Amino acid sequence: MSALGRVVRAGVGRRRVQTVVMVLTTLMAVTASVLAAGLLVAARAPFDRAFAARHGAHLTGRFDAAKVTAAQLTATADAPGVTASAGPFLTLSVRPRTASRSDFVPAGVDLPPLTVVGRSEPGGPVDEIDLVEGVWPTEPGQIVLADGAAPLQPGTRFTLPDAPGSPTLTVVGIARSVTGTADAWVTPAQAEALAEALTEPTTDETSSTAPSYTSSSSPAPSYTYSMSYRFRQAATDAHITLDRAAIAAAVPRGALTGARSYLTVKQEETANAMAFVPFLAAFGVLGLCLSVLVIGIVVGGAVGSATRRIGILKSLGFTPAQVVRAYVGQALVPAAVGCVLGVVLGNVLAVPVLAEVGEAFGASAGALPVWVSAAVPLAALALVAAAALVPALRAGRLRTVEAIAVGSVPRTAAGPGTGRGRPVRRALRRLPLPRVVALGLAHPLARPARAATLAGAVGFGAVSVTFAVGLALTLGAVQEGRMLDAAAPVVVETGGGQGPPGAEVVPAEGPDGGGGDRAKADPEAVSALLRAREGTGRFYGTTQAQVAASGITGTTTVVAYEGDSAWGAPELVSGDWLDGRPGEAVVTSRFLKAAGIRVGETVTLTEEGRRATVRIVGEAFFTEGQGMLLLTSTATLTELGLGADARPARFHVQTEPGTDPARYLDSVNREFDAAGLGAFARTGTDGSSSVIVAMDALIGMLTLMLVVVAGLGVLNTVVLDTRDRVHDLGVFKTLGMTPRQTVTMVLTSVAGIGLLAGLAAVPAGIALHRAVTPLMGDAIGMTLPATDLAVHDGPVLALLALGGLVIAVAGALLPAGWAARTGTATALRTE
Amino acid sequence: MATTTPTDPTPAVPPTTPIIDIHEVSRAYGGEGPPALDGVSLRVRAGEAVSVIGPSGSGKSTLLNLIAGLDRPTSGGVTVDGVRVDTLSEAGSARYRRAKVGMVFQFFNLLDDLTVADNVLLPAQLAGMAKAEARRRAASLLEYLGIDRHSAAYPGRLSGGERQRVAVARALMNRPPLLLADEPTGALDTASGEDVRELLTELNADGQTIVLVTHDLGLAESCAQRTVELVDGRIVRDVVRAAAPRATAVRR
Incomplete structure (x- = not known):
């Protein structure tokens, strides 16, 4: 091994804590970045491949x-922009x-x-x-x-x-x-x-x-009739809108009742994977910034604390360039290990997400593109090298005679930074605080650059925590509100209604085992029983029907409400909830986009020849039924001539406060049996989304890694500082400073910075959360309600404000203990 | 010019009883080399000034560290002012140093980012002395040592002699019965060294027990009634002179 290699290896081996910090920070940054970039590219790949291979329909x-003939439709193949068509x-x-x-x-x-x-x-x-x-x-x-x-x-x-x-x-x-x-x-x-x-x-x-x-x-x-088209230009929603207009113009007015863009399909099929990308990208950027900072701290500290070593290397014949390479190498070696581990971890974590996407198109699980696994770590290593280069250049420029003199003579009267911020430090020492606390608080002013880097590390950690807590709370709110009627703890099934979309309604087993028609409990009787039942707070009924909706291809599931349902309504993004009158509907932004309408416009529902027009009065957020359900009142279904199917098939009940749900269920079911109603009550289901659970787990893991790295950044800074101050610590001990007082002084030396950095980081973390979460909503074609975004309320903010303090103190605990245990005689000999 | 000392040494033991009792103390630092101290026994009476001399590596500073509770013997016992120092915990050692020991070093060991007054106040603040009392005490000490005009200055602006006076003031802040001085004139020019010598003599004349480690035989003889010589970790000579030298006044 070359002399340079030996020096690099020795440097890496000698600084184990710093090496671990660098490995961890690059691991975290590369994992998040590989996942974000990889998913962005790979999640769409199965669809794009299948779409190209099968000549998928752009529209x-x-x-x-009743308004268009097959011949007229065949002629739309010649409409402007159409390159191919199939049908009618x-x-x-x-x-x-x-x-x-x-x-x-x-x-x-x-x-x-x-x-x-x-x-x-x-x-x-x-x-x-x-x-x-x-x-x-x-x-x-x-x-x-x-x-x-x-x-x-x-x-x-x-x-x-x-x-x-x-x-x-x-x-x-x-x-x-x-x-x-x-x-x-x-x-x-x-x-x-x-x-x-x-x-x-x-x-x-x-x-x-x-x-x-x-x-x-x-x-x-x-x-x-349905027709499938491919267009000359169809890359964006705007192109598709123009193409759709061209088709609509080529047929009689009103003949085009619905259209489905391949971009909508693509978004639906890749939504889950794409929803990961915004927050992963944010974590990737946070991780890379923290990597640059931490590696700058580590290499800067290595240079600062090894001045004499650098002098010796130079006296032995190392050129300035070799010294620079040695110190950059000491950062690149652990960073490379972190990059390799990060690429592996990123690829492993992508497997379940990509498997879901691949399954939708019958493709294999797929993998992240190789170029992503190569480009991301290379970019990270370039950043690391750039971060390490600044202090390494300082090492290269050190004059040999001065460098080698460090440590061989007693300290000068004015140590590093002793003259800085004296008035403020004196003012701090005058505060009515225990002496060790005042000394600790005043200390960062002596080394403002080091204090700034420490504040940076704490700040990034606190931003990450604030961001992650916001994400978790938003995802919690989404998890809570994604399913309709989740606010009702008790659900009463009348037994004959339509099930939720996609569910099989299995009738009671008949003597032939094949089942038969199922009797539906009288909703009026069920409603009357619930109303009279002790412990019932409030309730409303729902039923479902599949009808055609203008602007939407295929059938649309309509969920119809009866009674006061405002308390169980989904979160509204805009507009109002149903007021019980016919002719009103609430849908999601995904529905609005698919139908090409806005709140205030109308949708025509058709069922076996009957029509009912509803006005969209509100935009809600929910993902049940892929967010494509139309919510209206049962009166709308009556207007469509659905008769008995327009009556509630299910009641959503909120019990009175203090009512035991299990007992309530038992007694209600007994009463149903006694009355021979054929209805049954059950607890409401929360319908947890495994995607959100996976997101929470990933956010938790990445946040933990970022906080650990931030804490290790603090640890490394305090270790450097303790080394610089070991002589002063020895003096303090000689004067009677106890180990506990030493720990207190070291901790308070970072506590002030930690608190300030944390306070500054909270608004930054909230801003990041406010910027990223709407992008996650966009990825799934949904607008998130404002209430799901404004999650940083008073108590949460108060706790987050202390996040920086906690990170700083936690990171400084170990070196504070080391400082307290350092032998006084040894410390005093250390010059 | 001050003519009386504010040190008010009030030894906890009568002048004739030993304030330091070192019994068969050895200190080895590992490896196969000879121990730094090898079966040393030494008694120092309250009010006595003892200089410890010897060549480099003879164990002088190790002996001083053991007395100060900065280090622990491998074997043997160290008792100072009734306190068994070698058995104390870290926190116990710290409390012991606050109460019993003041230390003066060759390179002063002042905290450069604290003013002179703050340096001197520090031991009292660590010991929890009332603020007003500590300020009075510090002002009195600074005046006694002739450096009160520098109380708001930072150590870096003072001469070597002045810095050592600050160090002595700090060492005496908590009225310790024992003052340990490790090469106190080693980093000073001749005039400053003489200044410090006179200061130590004056302190001892006022009853302060002093253990002085030095290479300077002149200093050893002028400051102390008793000289202990260490060679290779053993006491080879322990000489007590008939009368202690007296200083006439504290110089500024």
């Missing part, structure tokens, strides 16, 4: 079959019920509605369907399900009880559309037959080439 349009496809919504068992789903189970498209083949110029399993339907009675649309295996049969004669379809395959254009596909002939079966034909409609139908109350047919 999928849904058209009102006859599209309809069906409500299946299983007719044979499939895995855990028995026969007789009502499934959520399916959007079925008539399509002759999976291939084509746009939206090529990927057949995952089985075969493509070639004859009537066959259907291919979209992967994940229903829990049924090929070979399963289901009926359509809403259609006359309950036609039966057999699942022959499972397929996947990259932009999710349908839940199932049948042959065009089968689609036409189903459309015919679902509604009565009329004779007055002549505009469509396909069968035309209308209900007795509305001329709307039971089916729509």
